[in-house]
Amino acid sequence: MASAADSYPKKILEYMEGFFVSKTVFTACELGVFDVLLGAQRPLSAAEVSQAVGASLDGTQRLLAACTGLELLEAHQDDGQVLYSNTEQASVYLTRSNPSSLFQSIQYNSKTIYLCWHYLTDAVREGTNQYEKAFGVSSKDLFRALYRSDEEMVKFMQMMNSIWNICGRDVVTAFDLSPFKVICDLGGCSGALAKQCTSAYPECTVMIFDLPKVVHTSKKHFMSEADQRISFCQGDFFKDSLPEADLYLLARVLHDWTDDHCIELLSRVYKACKPGGAVLLVEALLREDGSGPLTVQLYSLNMLVQTEGRERTPAQYAALLAAAGFTRVRHRLTGKLYDAVLGHKEP
Numbered sequence: 001m002a003s004a005a006d007s008y009p010k011k012i013l014e015y016m017e018g019f020f021v022s023k024t025v026f027t028a029c030e031l032g033v034f035d036v037l038l039g040a041q042r043p044l045s046a047a048e049v050s051q052a053v054g055a056s057l058d059g060t061q062r063l064l065a066a067c068t069g070l071e072l073l074e075a076h077q078d079d080g081q082v083l084y085s086n087t088e089q090a091s092v093y094l095t096r097s098n099p100s101s102l103f104q105s106i107q108y109n110s111k112t113i114y115l116c117w118h119y120l121t122d123a124v125r126e127g128t129n130q131y132e133k134a135f136g137v138s139s140k141d142l143f144r145a146l147y148r149s150d151e152e153m154v155k156f157m158q159m160m161n162s163i164w165n166i167c168g169r170d171v172v173t174a175f176d177l178s179p180f181k182v183i184c185d186l187g188g189c190s191g192a193l194a195k196q197c198t199s200a201y202p203e204c205t206v207m208i209f210d211l212p213k214v215v216h217t218s219k220k221h222f223m224s225e226a227d228q229r230i231s232f233c234q235g236d237f238f239k240d241s242l243p244e245a246d247l248y249l250l251a252r253v254l255h256d257w258t259d260d261h262c263i264e265l266l267s268r269v270y271k272a273c274k275p276g277g278a279v280l281l282v283e284a285l286l287r288e289d290g291s292g293p294l295t296v297q298l299y300s301l302n303m304l305v306q307t308e309g310r311e312r313t314p315a316q317y318a319a320l321l322a323a324a325g326f327t328r329v330r331h332r333l334t335g336k337l338y339d340a341v342l343g344h345k346e347p
């Protein structure tokens with residue numbers, strides 16, 4: 001009988017080279033391979049793609065073959081020639097123009113997060129984020145480091161924006177939020193989740209509260225005439241007074257901060273919240289025993305390498321909410337990337 005040590009270490013080999021997959025997808029997106037194939041409206045040869053994206057023929061042939069192996073492209077034999085087209089998912093999620101595109105998230109992963117992960121060993125050893133090493137900017141003020149230029153800020157906002165096109169509806173409908181008419185989305189960023197709220201709940205209005213330059217950029221780049229029920233308030237949620245509301249949304253905010261900062265922020269929210277109101281946390285939840293899901297365990301490492309926060313279990317969020325005064329805390333899993341935790345302020 002073969003011992004464990006003799007058996008073929010399939011998983012370990014896959015993990016060792018897992019980044020090959022990410023980099024292949026990043027590169028195909030960056031070069032615009034999926035956009036070119038979408039625009040052509042017919043299958044293209046490697047020579048046609050290489051010309052359109054301005055890359056070597058040999059490199060393009062290998063890239064297209066790998067994307068076919070990853071089931072992002074389909075290869076068709078035509079008169080002894082191989083022609084390529086996008087799979088349905090690649091057309092929707094990997095092209096720039098589709099409203100559900102993950103292109104901006106992929107770009108941010110490629111250009112920013114991947115560089116931070118280069119220093120994961122240091123992050124684990126030191127227990128701190130690696131912004132200074134990766135980008136040469138002090139990480140003392142996390143969002144000053146993240147928004148080190150206007151261009152970086154817009155990229156971050158586009159990345160934050162894109163995920164809610166995929167699973168925003170699920171998090172805002174995990175609980176029935178229809179009793180809450182005035183919603184304040186703290187750290188509401190581009191406004192993608194605010195839009196999901198106004199679409200799911202026709203009677204609510206949403207005020208986005210964020211740092212001044214984020215508010216300015218959101219108004220300029222992410223809002224349209226259709227977003228009549230969305231308004232803005234600029235400020236620092238740790239320092240400035242918070243607008244009064246029935247429901248406060250904190251989506252992917254607490255995972256950026258230490259427990260002490262979270263309690264400080266939630267206590268400010270509790271003070272501003274109308275009696276009978278509530279707070280909805282939108283986060284990726286770890287199982288109570290920390291045994292998964294794997295994606296969330298990896299997200300927690302991502303928080304280590306980039307922020308001062310972590311991913312948490314429902315009980316950990318409930319403890320933070322209770323420390324700030326919220327009661328009747330419940331959570332719902334959506335089955336997608338992000339889940340919801342609701343806490344109440346008694347009437």
Ligand SMILES: C[S@@+](CC[C@H](N)C(=O)[O-])C[C@H]1O[C@@H](n2cnc3c(N)ncnc32)[C@H](O)[C@@H]1O
Pocket residue numbers: 143160161186187188189190192193209210211214235236237238250251252253256
């Ligand atoms: C990780 S992002 C989450 C964005 C959005 N809620 C989402 O899920 O797409 C955190 C947000 O909090 C905002 N933020 C960070 N520090 C802040 C502060 N002190 N006051 C107000 N907003 C802040 C950031 O600008 C950013 O928009």
